Amino acid sequence: MRTHFFTGFPGFIASQLITELIREGEVEKIYTVVHPSQAERALQKADIIKDEMNTAISIEILVGDITEEGLGLKPSVIEELHQETLTVWHLAAIYDLAVKAEIAWNVNVVGTRQVNEFVQNHPSIERYMYFSTAYVAGKREGKLLETELIRPHSFKNHYEETKFEAELLVERLKNEAPVTIIRPGIVRGHSKTGATSKFDGPYFFMNMIDRLRWMPIIPYVGKTEALINVVPIDYIIDAAVYLSHHDDAAGQTIHLTDPCPHRIEEVYRAMVFELTGKKPKGRVPRLLAEKGLASIRIQRRLGVEAETLDYMMWNATFDTAVAERLLKGSGIDCADFLESIPSMTAYYEKNKKNNDYHIQIG
Numbered sequence: 001m002r003t004h005f006f007t008g009f010p011g012f013i014a015s016q017l018i019t020e021l022i023r024e025g026e027v028e029k030i031y032t033v034v035h036p037s038q039a040e041r042a043l044q045k046a047d048i049i050k051d052e053m054n055t056a057i058s059i060e061i062l063v064g065d066i067t068e069e070g071l072g073l074k075p076s077v078i079e080e081l082h083q084e085t086l087t088v089w090h091l092a093a094i095y096d097l098a099v100k101a102e103i104a105w106n107v108n109v110v111g112t113r114q115v116n117e118f119v120q121n122h123p124s125i126e127r128y129m130y131f132s133t134a135y136v137a138g139k140r141e142g143k144l145l146e147t148e149l150i151r152p153h154s155f156k157n158h159y160e161e162t163k164f165e166a167e168l169l170v171e172r173l174k175n176e177a178p179v180t181i182i183r184p185g186i187v188r189g190h191s192k193t194g195a196t197s198k199f200d201g202p203y204f205f206m207n208m209i210d211r212l213r214w215m216p217i218i219p220y221v222g223k224t225e226a227l228i229n230v231v232p233i234d235y236i237i238d239a240a241v242y243l244s245h246h247d248d249a250a251g252q253t254i255h256l257t258d259p260c261p262h263r264i265e266e267v268y269r270a271m272v273f274e275l276t277g278k279k280p281k282g283r284v285p286r287l288l289a290e291k292g293l294a295s296i297r298i299q300r301r302l303g304v305e306a307e308t309l310d311y312m313m314w315n316a317t318f319d320t321a322v323a324e325r326l327l328k329g330s331g332i333d334c335a336d337f338l339e340s341i342p343s344m345t346a347y348y349e350k351n352k353k354n355n356d357y358h359i360q361i362g
Contacts, residue, residue: 275348
């Protein structure tokens with residue numbers, strides 16, 4: 001039984017992790033640092049989780065700010081936390097590919113520095129689980145290893161750059177604390193139910209296809225041989241919880257990415273067929289697509305962020321040797337993306353008119 005300390009709640013991944021930890025009987029108590037703007041939503045989500053799991057386990061909402069010294073918590077709260085042995089989960093971050101540099105730096109880098117200091121100053125840390133991203137690789141191409149943290153010559157956006165800078169800070173803690181760095185691929189909904197909390201990432205393709213379905217022909221966008229690395233939320237949750245109490249995962253950086261990714265065009269073709277019953281034909285030249293998506297108005301009309309195009313021509317694969325070694329024998333595998341598209345599409349169709357699922361573009 002452990003006491004867990006979270007940032008990033010009531011976000012989707014943090015909420016799913018807490019639910020799974022409770023399901024496994026892994027929890028004695030849970031603390032979550034929540035920004036004042038999210039406090040009410042966090043209280044509601046905590047009640048929902050407790051009701052769904054039929055548990056009396058405490059999920060204590062600590063109103064603070066990870067970008068401030070001491071995480072914006074009162075000294076008396078810090079003193080109380082110092083009496084506990086903690087497993088720390090740091091997930092709070094700005095994930096938007098179109099985020100402005102200053103905002104991304106403040107949350108992703110400054111926030112991580114403050115969480116690191118909290119970990120360093122705490123007398124008893126059982127594990128520090130830090131959620132990075134596989135895309136710290138920036139514009140590096142080829143085979144990308146879990147054992148590498150190499151500064152690329154450039155990044156595709158401020159999200160990638162600030163997550164790289166933040167991971168550098170956490171990497172330096174490996175000699176001082178039991179750190180596990182998780183690098184997920186692009187996260188999608190549940191592999192069986194399709195359930196997700198928002199339609200971004202690969203769902204941008206679905207938005208565009210859905211809004212063009214009236215056309216007699218839906219074209220491909222550009223021409224690419226690139227792979228897309230998309231992983232279901234259940235794989236991320238099951239693997240992360242398992243690794244959090246796997247002794248050999250301490251000190252490791254782990255790609256929770258798809259070991260058998262599909263080509264982008266193959267995924268796009270399957271999505272077009274599942275949503276419309278038609279196969280894509282013809283091509284819109286990439287330069288024309290880039291020119292069109294330079295307009296925020298067109299991005300909003302199609303439900304696609306322009307930054308998505310940067311990943312369609314990026315030729316890289318993620319090595320998963322460390323993940324495979326640590327997860328061996330656990331029964332935890334990454335579900336095939338193409339096989340999951342029917343459930344993903346069904347959930348999208350059911351919820352696409354609910355604005356709560358769509359992110360604000362621009």
